[in-house]
Amino acid sequence: MAKTRTQTIGAVRRTFSPWTDATATPLIRFENVVKRFGAFTAVNNVSLDIYEREFFALLGPSGCGKTTLMRMLAGFEDPTEGRITLAGQDLSGVPPYRRPVNMMFQSYALFPHMSVADNIAFGPKQAGMAKADIDARVEEMLTLVKLESFAKRKPHQLSGGQRQRVALARSLATRPKVLLLDEPLGALDKKLREETQFELMDLQMELGMTFLIVTHDQEEAMTVADRIAVMNHGVLVQVDPPAAIYEQPATKYVADFIGDVNIVECVVDGCFGGDLRLSTPITPHPLQIAQGDAGGVKTGDKVWLAIRPEKLRISLEAPDAAAGNCFAGEIFDIGYLGDLSVYHVELPCGTRIKVSQPNLSRMVERPISWEDKVYVTFTPHAGVVLSR
Structure with missing residues (x-):
């Protein structure tokens, strides 16, 4: 039974993309929204559509407006x-209580004097549901979160994961149309947080x-969300599915904020077929990069090459001429993370780049x-050329 359910979820997630359908109607729409607190602009002209059944993430550093x-x-x-x-x-x-939304706060905000069952029943009671319906709803929710045997306990008798x-x-x-989750897993330890994400x-x-x-938390957003909106200083910088955010960042900011990345300043020497030739002070040889979405750049433009550490390959032996782009350097530092090793390579000019390699065998x-x-x-396809 579990296998069938997993396959069903996978099939839905693979095909779910209403934002690509011009006829789809958004459930939530922000239209040119601005929010000021005195002279400070917290949200600056944000327009955003979120669709029914979407798991949407607002991602950004503290103070970005999310x-x-x-x-x-x-x-x-x-x-x-x-x-x-x-x-x-x-x-x-x-008013908030008239909106078909509900919010789960980072602090959980459970009533300490109430049992688990009474905490869950609070919303339906406020909504005026009949007692039999409330009891049925509480039982349904306890089963849903696998806490059937904890109904009579108080919050202080639960672990952090159980309180969550x-x-x-x-x-x-209360079966809202939209559930808002404000840093909901921040209080959990790393392993429990990862389990709870799924x-x-x-x-x-x-x-x-x-x-x-x-x-x-970038990893959290990348794991759970159908789409991610990356925010900075109250502005939406990029809105895309996780793979596009990671593999095709729109700006240096997005590339640098999401995961590890090496960003190399370059100048466009020219365009040859589908490739750009870039010159950079960190290597005497020009780099050949697949042009991709950087089609607007021209010879002489300053650009930035973003390369994820896992896209690089490291060797003690000099590669042959057909190996593609190459940097020569010296190992400055090494981080062993179990599943992979991270190498910090110092180049002759003093720049350091990061390379990660999976540990495929026991070391x-x-x-x-x-x-x-x-x-x-x-390879020419490993990096992304960014013009801003």
Whole structure:
């Protein structure tokens, strides 16, 4: 049974992309939204569409405006300019308790004097549901988050992960159209956080609800979201599925913010067929890079080459001429992370680049060590040329 469910979830996630359908109607729409606090602009002219059943992530550093955007959707803040609609309804003037959304806070905000069951029942009671319906809803939520045997416990008798599940069940008990998650996994340890990310994904698919998560954790956003909006200084920098955000960043900021990356300043020497030839002070030889989406650049332009560490290859032996682009350098530092090793290679000009390699076999003796002379190579398709 579990296998069938997994296959079903996989099939849905592979084909789910309403944002590519020009006829699809967004569930949530931010239209030229601005939010100012005095002279400070927290959100600056944001327009964004989020679709029904989408797991959407707002990602960015502290102070970038992502939480303010969520709070405006929840009704805790009012836009200074622009408007927000939900299922076609303008939310201007609609108080939080009248909106079909619910928020799960980072602190969980559970009532300490109430049992798990009573915490979950709080929302339905406030909504005026009949007692029999409330009892059925609480039982349903406890089963959903696998806490059936914890119904009578108080929050202080639960682990952090269990409290997180109670907060999630309480948020879902009123069956909102949209669930807002404000850094929901920040209080969990790394292993539990990773496990819970996949549970959240499965739960969202099972319920068929729209989830909007705010996080500064790049791995969390990349794991759970159908699409990610990267924010910086109140502005949307890029909105795309996780693979596009990682492999085709729109700017240096996005490339640098998402995962590890080497960013090399270059000048365009020319374009040959589908490749750009770039000159850079870190190597005497020009680099050949597949042009990709950098079609707007021309000879003489300053650009930046972004290369992920895992796209590079490292060797103690000099490559032959057909190996492609090459840097020669010396091992400055090594990080052993178990599943992979990270090498910091210092080039003759003093620049350091990072190379990561999977540890495919058990390491008895380190093949590449400190101060070794090494060669780093990469193919023309390994890097992305950025003009801003």
